Amino acid sequence: MMTPSLQQERSRLLEEMARIDQMIRGHVSRQTFRVQRGGQTITQGPYFLLQRREKGRNNCQRVGTDEVETIVAGVEAYARFQKLAQRYAALTEQMTWDKQAPDIKKKFRPFWRPTSRKRRSV
Numbered sequence: 001m002m003t004p005s006l007q008q009e010r011s012r013l014l015e016e017m018a019r020i021d022q023m024i025r026g027h028v029s030r031q032t033f034r035v036q037r038g039g040q041t042i043t044q045g046p047y048f049l050l051q052r053r054e055k056g057r058n059n060c061q062r063v064g065t066d067e068v069e070t071i072v073a074g075v076e077a078y079a080r081f082q083k084l085a086q087r088y089a090a091l092t093e094q095m096t097w098d099k100q101a102p103d104i105k106k107k108f109r110p111f112w113r114p115t116s117r118k119r120r121s122v
Contacts, residue, residue, distance in 0.1 A: 024074030026052030
């Protein structure tokens with residue numbers, strides 16, 4: 001039997017995911033460079049860099065200061081989408097387990113395993 005609250009939560013998550021209009025995968029970092037000129041240290045920057053994986057390779061590109069806010073918002077939206085998708089998957093899995101017969105649930109119950117073994121004295 002499907003719990004109405006779980007189904008409602010899943011529907012709410014899907015609606016919230018659908019409201020995300022733009023997203024960008026990756027991470028935005030801020031860089032500055034220190035350069036020695038005429039015996040003085042000069043700090044140049046900040047420069048913003050969008051780092052992401054594409055086709056198995058690391059792709060980095062500079063982001064202009066006029067685009068930073070939009071890019072950061074897109075990266076944050078992607079992170080939010082991922083979090084919502086993980087929650088949706090967890091709820092769907094919970095609903096699936098709730099539908100199973102009690103003997104199947106018992107068979108696949110998570111098992112407990114100690115993190116370290118106790119040493120026995122001889």
